[in-house]
Amino acid sequence: TQSTRPQRLLGAVQKNATRGDPCSVVKAIDHFCRHKEWAMNVGDEKGCILDSVVSEINPATVLELGTYCGYSTVRIASRLPPHAKLITLEFNPDFAVIARQVIAWAGVEEKVQLVEGASGDWIPKMKEQFGIKTFDLVFLDHWKDRYLPDTKLMEECGLLRKGSVLLADNVICPGTPEYLEYVRNSPRYESRYFKSHLEYTKVEDGLEKSVFLG
Numbered sequence: 001t002q003s004t005r006p007q008r009l010l011g012a013v014q015k016n017a018t019r020g021d022p023c024s025v026v027k028a029i030d031h032f033c034r035h036k037e038w039a040m041n042v043g044d045e046k047g048c049i050l051d052s053v054v055s056e057i058n059p060a061t062v063l064e065l066g067t068y069c070g071y072s073t074v075r076i077a078s079r080l081p082p083h084a085k086l087i088t089l090e091f092n093p094d095f096a097v098i099a100r101q102v103i104a105w106a107g108v109e110e111k112v113q114l115v116e117g118a119s120g121d122w123i124p125k126m127k128e129q130f131g132i133k134t135f136d137l138v139f140l141d142h143w144k145d146r147y148l149p150d151t152k153l154m155e156e157c158g159l160l161r162k163g164s165v166l167l168a169d170n171v172i173c174p175g176t177p178e179y180l181e182y183v184r185n186s187p188r189y190e191s192r193y194f195k196s197h198l199e200y201t202k203v204e205d206g207l208e209k210s211v212f213l214g
């Protein structure tokens, strides 16, 4: 039977990356997606912006919405301080199966909790299920029409504190117009656009970094 693109991406990691070396996992995925098959990872160019935001915040608690194959999960987890926790939500079970193996190959599973399900169901349960008070960083990379409703839900559930950072992928391509309008016009956020390109292409895309002001 035919393999899926995530399965072929995992194969490239197992063939070309060194177990326990997150950087080699990231490089193997980028090489595969640039030279073999495009895939919707945040990619190397936007990934460097993600890295700098993570290093700047040095977060103790991170929420990632949209794991896919675990590429950004590995990038973030490999930069977290000891005892920091990254919770990553994935709705698609086939993606989750692959992501767990990519995360394990990179050797960052200690810092990562992959939860299968939808953001709308899990965000209200974060505090009771995982003992989370607030998130220092949220990386939004799931269904683009969920960015705004989930941001409002996180506000309502008290998961954001003064200084919490939202970092949103794909605000240009595929685009998240309602989300952008909200964070750029709300007095409760200080928002900034980091211009870049759609992963592995010359098409414009970028990340929006929005600090919650409380």
Ligand SMILES: O=C(NCc1cccc(CNc2ccc3[nH]ncc3c2)c1)c1cc(-c2ccc(F)cc2)cc(O)c1O
Pocket (backbone or CB within 6 Å): 040, 041, 042, 065, 066, 067, 068, 089, 090, 091, 092, 117, 118, 119, 120, 141, 142, 143, 144, 146, 169, 170, 173, 174, 198, 199
């Ligand atoms: O759409 C995108 N990603 C989201 C996505 C997509 C499919 C499935 C899932 C299922 N995972 C999922 C769902 C709901 C969820 N709720 N909570 C967790 C959670 C997890 C998620 C995307 C697309 C493009 C793109 C494609 C084509 C093109 F031409 C240009 C650009 C580039 C990207 O960087 C992208 O990130």
Ligand SMILES: [Mg+2]
Pocket (backbone or CB within 6 Å): 040, 041, 042, 141, 169, 170
């Ligand atoms: Mg994305």
